Amino acid sequence: MITGLLIAFAVGGVLCVLAQLVVDVGRITAAHVMVLFVVLGALTGGLGWYGPLVKWAGAGATVPLPGFGYTMVEGIDRATQTEGVLGLLTGGLTAAAGGIKAAVLFSLAAALVFNPRG
C-alpha cells in the first residue's frame, strides 16, 4: 500500500510539473493548460498509452485532469461495443457522470453557501 501511495505521488506530481512547465515556459493560462491536458488524456487514452499508466499509478493517473479525458475515451469504447455508433454520444458522459454531476452539485452548493473572502 505504501508503494502504491509513493507511485501515485510521483506520477501525479510529474503530471503537475509538466502542466506547470507549460504554464511557465509557454506563457499560457492555467485554464488553457487544463483544457490541453484533458485533450491529451483523451488522445493518449485512444493510443493505448494512458491505460497502462492508470493500472500502474492508480490515483496518480486518474486524479489529474488527463484521467478525465481518458475516462471519457474508455467510456465511449465500452459503449460502442454494446450500443454501436450511438455509444459515441452516450459513452463519454456516462463514464464521467459521477465526477461531472458531483462537480456541478457540490460547486453550486459551495458557491451558494459560502461568502467570498480574501
Place this chain on the structure above:
Amino acid sequence: MRSGVMQVPQQQDADYLALAARHRPPTPVWQNAVRAFVVGGALCVVGQLVTDFFEAHGQTATRAASPTAVVMVGLGALLTGLGLYDRLVRSGGMGGALPISGFANAMVAPAMEHRREGLVLGVGAKLFTVAGPVLAYGLGSAFLVGVVRLLVGS
C-alpha cells in the same frame, strides 16, 4: 482571459514589448516545478487513499475511480468555499489546479466571485468559466478518438 498588455501606439508596440519583457520579473521555473510536484503529488496521495478505501469496501480498481473523483471534487469545492483551496493553487500552481479537485476549484471560485451578478448569470453561468471549455474540448476530443477507434476497429 484578458491579456496584460496595455494599449500603446502601433509603431511603439515592438519597443514597448521588448521593454516590458526586460522589466518582467523572471519566472522561478524550478521553484514552481518543485511546488507543483509536492502539492500535486500530495493531492494524488489523498486520492489514492480514497481509492484504497473504496477498493477495501468491495469496489474493483476500475470502479473505484468514479467515487474517488466524486470525493476529490467534493473536497475541492468545500475547501474552495472555506477559502483554503485558493491558497493551495497560489503555492502549488498547476499542482493545485490539475488534480480534479482543482477542477471543482475552477468552478466554485468564479461562481462565488460573481454572485452579485445574480443566481443565473452570476453563479450559474460562471460555474462553467473553466469547466465549460474543459467539458467541451474533453468530450469533443473523446468523440473524435471514439470515431477513429470505431473505424480502425480496435
